[in-house]
Amino acid sequence: METLTVALGKRAYPIFIGQGVLQRSELLLPYLRQPKVAIVTNTTVAPLCLRRFVDSLSTAGIDVAEIILPDGEQFKNWQTLNTIFDALLKRRCERSTTLIALGGGVVGDMTGFAAACYQRGMPFIQVPTTLLSQVDSSIGGKTAINHPSGKNMIGAFYQPTLVLTDTDVLDTLPDRELRAGLAEVIKYGLIRDLPFLEWLETHIERLLGREPQLLEYAIRRSCENKAEVVVADEHENGERALLNIGHTFGHAIETGMGYGEWLHGEAVAVGTMMAAELSRQLGWISANDVGRVEALFTRAGLPVVGPRMAADRYLELMQHDKKVQGGKMRLVLLKEIAGAVVSDIATPLEITRAIEARSIHA
Numbered sequence: 001m002e003t004l005t006v007a008l009g010k011r012a013y014p015i016f017i018g019q020g021v022l023q024r025s026e027l028l029l030p031y032l033r034q035p036k037v038a039i040v041t042n043t044t045v046a047p048l049c050l051r052r053f054v055d056s057l058s059t060a061g062i063d064v065a066e067i068i069l070p071d072g073e074q075f076k077n078w079q080t081l082n083t084i085f086d087a088l089l090k091r092r093c094e095r096s097t098t099l100i101a102l103g104g105g106v107v108g109d110m111t112g113f114a115a116a117c118y119q120r121g122m123p124f125i126q127v128p129t130t131l132l133s134q135v136d137s138s139i140g141g142k143t144a145i146n147h148p149s150g151k152n153m154i155g156a157f158y159q160p161t162l163v164l165t166d167t168d169v170l171d172t173l174p175d176r177e178l179r180a181g182l183a184e185v186i187k188y189g190l191i192r193d194l195p196f197l198e199w200l201e202t203h204i205e206r207l208l209g210r211e212p213q214l215l216e217y218a219i220r221r222s223c224e225n226k227a228e229v230v231v232a233d234e235h236e237n238g239e240r241a242l243l244n245i246g247h248t249f250g251h252a253i254e255t256g257m258g259y260g261e262w263l264h265g266e267a268v269a270v271g272t273m274m275a276a277e278l279s280r281q282l283g284w285i286s287a288n289d290v291g292r293v294e295a296l297f298t299r300a301g302l303p304v305v306g307p308r309m310a311a312d313r314y315l316e317l318m319q320h321d322k323k324v325q326g327g328k329m330r331l332v333l334l335k336e337i338a339g340a341v342v343s344d345i346a347t348p349l350e351i352t353r354a355i356e357a358r359s360i361h362a
């Protein structure tokens, strides 16, 4: 097992990464304030791994409440969040009961937000079960639900007390979800870690083939990158925004096409291509560099061209991005490969050109 630390002073927390850690309740017990937890999961993940997790906790004398949500990005909303509160109240959960998210980023983001709100804040633990959530969403304390007008519009920064990452659970993850997770893995190389990008360029097919040691390395290196950025800029006043490369375009795709139609990682891959194209138009990176990014996403089985949606609709949806300041859009672009920046210099016309160069025309 590997242990990383998100070094946030008094709120520092470990990330335990390894095979079978889900059944090792002794890792989790020191982080509980009372022998009671509520586990939030969904209808897909529950039959796959809830029982063995609950059994290991029950054997250690922990009282476990189970909260099972419907599965899907379209349920990451106020109504579903409220069912978590209903269940917590019904089971008489207290402020010192720990809320545990067992699932992908949707369950993790919603559970974290519920933990931030319930009785003004209860401890919570992330147990991520998708590649995407293991490398990204379980770390750093961004919690949220969607609004019909925009992704993750309602939420809070609220850190977990522990992240328990069992790489065995990825065995059941569908290939399409594995590929979507790789988009966020590639992101770290592209924005700040050239050696990792080169490593991914060498090993991408073997990652798709799920070679355990390579997958574990990719998860660990991603978590190290994420933890470094979060520690440097927890509340996204600067560097943390770089983690959102491609997300402004990508969130527009997710919202515009209807939540759940495009996977988050797929939308991020296309959005990153749009950001790369815009960076090329601005004279920052070369056509060869754009081709390099495209080649890696393509080899990872990710889309590199967006859906049939008018550029005006993108621009409208992109106005809801959390990086917009004083009505001005700020985008994460590439000054060079592995060198991302936040910039507001692109004009709406330039942004439109980048979108159109990378999408099926409406």
Ligand code: NAD
Pocket (backbone or CB within 6 Å): 042, 044, 045, 048, 071, 072, 073, 076, 103, 104, 105, 106, 107, 109, 129, 130, 131, 132, 133, 136, 137, 138, 139, 140, 141, 142, 143, 151, 152, 169, 170, 171, 172, 173, 174, 177, 180, 264, 265
């Ligand atoms: P997801 O949570 O929808 O999970 C993908 C699918 O895989 C779901 O159907 C899920 O039930 C299923 N699943 C989960 N674990 C499984 C397993 N072990 N075996 C088989 N199936 C399994 O999607 P995701 O890609 O994990 O997360 C995407 C969400 O994360 C988006 O809402 C995005 O906005 C959010 N996100 C948040 C952050 C953050 O910093 N908080 C970062 C990136 C993404």
Ligand code: GLY
Pocket (backbone or CB within 6 Å): 136, 137, 139, 140, 142, 240, 241, 243, 244
């Ligand atoms: N996924 C972007 C962030 O955590 O900041």
